[in-house]
Amino acid sequence: MQFTDSAGGYGSEPSEKQVRYAQQLAQRSGLALPQDALLDRERCSAFIEEALGKSAPSARQIAFAESLAATKNEPLPAAVRSSAKAISEYIDQNQHLATPAAGGRSYGGGGSSLRSSASDSLLPTDKQLLYAATLARQKQVGLSYEQLSDRAEISRFIDEMSGKGGANDGAYNPANYKANVAANVAGLAAGMGSSAFGAVAGAAMASSRGGDGSPLDDQMLSRAERGGERGAELDAEMDDLFGPSTQAEGEEDTPLFREGQIPF
Template sequence: MPPLAMLSLAVHALQPSRLAPHVRARWGAGAADGPRYSLRCICTMMMDDAYSNFAPSEKQLQYAQRLAQRTGLDLPPEALSDKESCSAFIDEALSKSPPSANQVAYAKSLAQSACIELPEQVLRSAKSCSEFIDEIQQSGSTAGFAGGSAGGGAATSRLPTDKQIIFAASLARQQQIGLSHEVLSDRAAASSFIDSMLAGGGAPNANTPIADPSGLSLVSESAVAGQELQSTQEPLEPAPFDLPAAVADAGDGNQERSLFREGQIPF
């Protein structure tokens, strides 16, 4: 509600008998007593409260002024006294203001990590760039940005890691099967292939596959390491075994010599 409308409403409703309880509850028991209790004093206090609730903050005003200088837009007078008007001007200015260099660099790094193409509107609008960054950070989805289509679609698939491809290739080589294009190009398909191979007994018993932070199943590091150790391990030679001296002497003299004394139980 505009401040002038608030003032007229307050003046219309001001009556000493009705104001006294409100003043005591709001500003203390002694505020409604004495000569300072007047219509002007009450109006001033109510206007101060109303203005503090509806006026923009100092930081919000400074930010709006900087955006007005950057975009060349005129800051409307109502934005100086009304919080909602100031917020609306900031949103409009952000949509027409180019993103900063730090915003663009961060958006490009997120797009590269997610294996997606950075939309053109992200490079032209600071607001679109901020929305794109928030969308990627929250869900990894590019719905609403790719091609400017409304409604979007499924989240863009991510490529498998190098360790996934190497381990999947070693499992496939053991079973003498090939790897499909889907396994080599999609992280979820690669994880599903590795899990099925491990569950089917075609690979050594490794630790249980762990969950990837992005929500997709990955093979644990120990599983890959265990596979490498098994493939490079050489068979052990039998350890030398020394015969007892009594047996050796018996073999040299072609005589049988008992290993136990007479009367001794051989166990």
């Protein structure tokens, strides 16, 4: 489809995926999405490039980039850690250094998403990553790349840090997830837009691993518990964040902030 205007016209229309990705980046970066970016593929691509430079990388991107930096015996540069575009370029330049411990996973499409020959259902959800990052910060422990890239491993970590384990060792139960995460996440979410959660998770990972990311505010994290938010009110708040808890036992949990491969 072609769009035209009195100034000489637009080019071909951007794809639906491209528009959605531009909208997500606009929320993450705080940039206004211009109308012409919704009508012209080239202008949409230009906006995406600009927004990537001002967006924070995801938790998975930071974890993978740190594993690559470790193989080079060097810290991950601060400039790389703070920019989705810079970290994508760093990953593209160094992903040949990925070790077998990474489970054969690599970043593709400009480093914007974690890819694997296995199904994405084996990867942790963003809600799991956020909760694990919070626990790691509270317990002053690190998170390995294997934990960040495997749902069973991150579930086992969450259970261990939550004082659980036993018969359901490593099992992630969507039906019980809200009760487990509410006290730690509700206060954080109350002070932030949901589009900022990916950046918060990345900062928490960096802090727990001894990086230079900003630590989470413990007072903010415990606000829900200190304020006595319980029962129906907290459930309603969690529903606003994650949607109603309608999953049956063993049903797939839908990621909240799925990082999609650049769709063009």
